Amino acid sequence: MKKPLMTTLSAGLVLASLAAGAQTPGPAATQLAPQAERQVVTRADQLPRRSRTLEQLPSDYLAAPLSALQALGAKLEADVQADLAGYDIRDAATLREYYGAMATLAQLRGDWAAVPAWTAKARALQEKAGARLSSGVLTELLAQQKLQRQDSAWLRAEVQRRFAAMPWADVQDNLKSTKGGIETYNPELVRGAFKSQLDAMAKNGNLVLPDQMVLAIIGARLQLELLPPNQAAIVAGLQAVLDANSQAQAKADLWTPRTFAIPADAKAQPVVLAVWDSGVDLNLFKPAAARGMAFDAEGQPAKDLLRPLGEAAPRWPQLRSLIKGSMDQRAALDTPDSRQFRGTMAGLKADQVKGFSEDMALAGLYVHGTHVAGIAVEGNPFAQVYAGTMLWSAESVPPKLSEPRAQAVAASYRAMVAGFKQAGVRVVNMSWRYGPTAYEAALAYHNLGGAPEARKQEALRLFKIERDALREAIAGAPEIFFVAGAGNEDNSADFQEYIPAGLELPNLITAGAVDHSGSETSFSTFGKTVVVHANGFEVDSPVPGGERLKLSGTSMASPQVANLAAKLLALKPALTPVQLKALILQGAERLPDAEGKPGRVNLINPRKSAALAGIQL
Incomplete structure (x- = not known):
């Protein structure tokens, strides 16, 4: 529970977002009615906590039709809207999470036209240059693909076009880590994490879970729907951008x-x-x-x-190689260790x-x-x-x-x-x-x-x-x-x-x-x-x-x-x-x-x- 502050690509963290800095895929274009007075929130503990009762184990929802989650999603969306209308949240990261939740829940309803409005709201709150340019872009492209019924070739080309237009110096680290995460996405990792962690948590609580966990279930189920058929196209599009900038001048070393x-x-x-x-x-x-x-x-x-x-x-020798491989993968380096890491992740059951x-x-x-x-x-x-x-x-x-x-x-x-x-x-x-x-x-x-x-x-x-x-x-x-x-x-x-x-x-x-x-x-x-x-x-x-x-x-x-x-x-x-x-x-x-x-x-x-x-x- 105490957390060392080293970043790695964790096997249990199954691509929490489809774009660097973005939330789980999705948003809804519902207009939130402003209120005359809203409660000012300056600390996380001032926000309400809620829970939901599931009808089945979390891992079962991964194989269920999306319709099985829609009742839960509707309740979550109503509460998210109520919080946004009733609280003046003075924290950009938390607001991005709320907008990301609206994104996810809109996708669950199939409201793909609503996606850009919420991803744009979240992106506008980004303070770091790379995230301010790149966050939410893949989510928007997947929504556009759904609306226009485009194929993977279209998606690959659009991924390359959108990210190639961004200043490389600002977005290179975000794009590399995004590619690394998507390239190692394995549905078996999602199922395994759910069975070993969320299922146990749900059983302990008699199928009652906090809202955040329910939202995670919905997000993971949507990823299983969207990512596997498009994974190769997204990786290829990002790789094309990386290749085009392979000779770009390295950032100046101030350190x-x-x-x-x-x-x-x-x-x-x-x-x-x-x-x-x-x-x-x-x-x-x-x-x-x-x-x-x-x-x-x-x-x-x-x-x-x-x-x-x-x-x-x-x-230990294998684990040491996997740690190095995870960092090489994050940096988009094609090394023996990163290849071993990708192979290990892909082969896990x-x-x-x-x-x-x-x-x-x-x-x-x-x-x-x-x-x-x-x-x-x-x-x-x-x-x-x-x-x-x-x-x-x-x-x-x-x-x-x-x-x-x-x-x-x-x-x-x-x-x-x-x-x-x-x-x-x-x-x-x-x-x-x-x-x-x-x-x-x-x-x-x-x-x-x-x-x-x-x-x-x-x-x-x-x-x-x-x-x-x-x-x-x-x-x-x-x-x-x-x-x-x-x-x-x-x-x-x-x-x-x-x-x-x-x-x-x-x-x-x-x-x-x-x-x-x-x-x-x-x-x-x-x-x-x-x-x-x-x-x-x-x-x-x-x-x-x-x-x-x-x-x-x-x-x-x-x-x-x-x-x-x-x-x-x-x-x-x-x-x-x-x-x-x-x-x-x-x-x-x-x-x-x-x-x-x-x-x-x-x-x-x-x-x-x-x-x-x-x-x-």
Whole structure:
């Protein structure tokens, strides 16, 4: 449930959208009657929660005619319309979700003419250049194909025409990841995920599911209707655009010239840097004298500082290749690993999905902390690594939440920070995040917490126990500088509460992700607490055993900031966390947005921060 901030193509995530940044396919052109007064909504917990009773298991709906879902869809659509009319939602990402829901429900009704109106409304709320151009386009083309009764050849040509007209520099990353997701779409993955997860959730709840899950069922059923017959045409159209731009000049590298390394013979002092993460292979680094401490998913003390693979250990070489292949596929690279990944995804059967998803989740947790540590110490021979290991679960079934469990996790936060203080840690990197919505989902899975509104309050109560403990622990260590990753949901950390990214403390800073050119990544979360950015796209770093992989996520951006802090401390040990934060912020550069105005990206400049600290490089 705690989520490392690394992006991958997950076997359990079956193409949540048909276009980069878009919602599930569909929209309706129903006019929403405005009301004189609407309730202002500035936080996710202010929105209502609802549930629906199914007539059959979720996986059964995948094989049922669309008409079997229309009654559920009509009720959902009425509630979505009521929310849009009754609430003044002050969050663009949430409004995009609502418009996407209207899109999906209109498609369920066969109202293809309504699609462009809703996709256009969602696209107008996109703030990132690539999504502002490309989101919803495939959805619109599929709707147009339906209306005009066009064949796959028409669709291929239109995909190529529409995307070729977009500025390549802005949309290339979106198009590559979209192609990667569609190319690996396998209906068996959908069925397997439904059988192993949604069916179990529905059985636990006596066929009662939250509205979001019901909408997911409708979206997945529509994808099964629309995508398989058009998959090859869409991929071919996108590939033609990629081929036409294969010789395009790469984006200018703003990031690398800003970085610096400390010479091994520099007048510097050792600095202990903690990687509070999923585990670290300390054999690859200079370990701190106190090597670290570990806790399991229930908040209980554990021994392993590097996550054991257990019975999956013999499969590690294959899993490592699949992780690399998933990232190569996301980047539209045709490599042996990406070909193996595509072949594995295409060959999976429904009954293999649960095991495969958990294997990939385990492998992701296994590599995550070590990869983060490699970024945090790059170019700093004076850094010593302390492993603050959280052995998060790789199982697809979420934990059963309770107050004793929340108190145990809260106690583990306090103990971890106490361990940092005792070990003389100066900088802590936290490339993970979670919020109360994850708690709601876990409670709903196990049919705990009562009705939807009561469950929301119970999730908030349990989350608050852990949130307050983490805040108090960090605030109680003013001598330590903490760095958090923003999150990979392309949403606002102001609207969706997260920890640690949403905390505001003098000795904590939260980082979002850009690519080498300084462009905000399509996945990076934003908000008032996300005050700096660093490279988090295809960052090269070691994984356990020493092999290097390129991974993406705000997980990879946050340790770039921790790296800078540790270097400043090695060269200027007297700096306090408040001073470090000020130097990082003063050295950062506010990059312009598409209109040339100061934008959201505040890109750190390690060389400038060092100069401001009086360090000669």
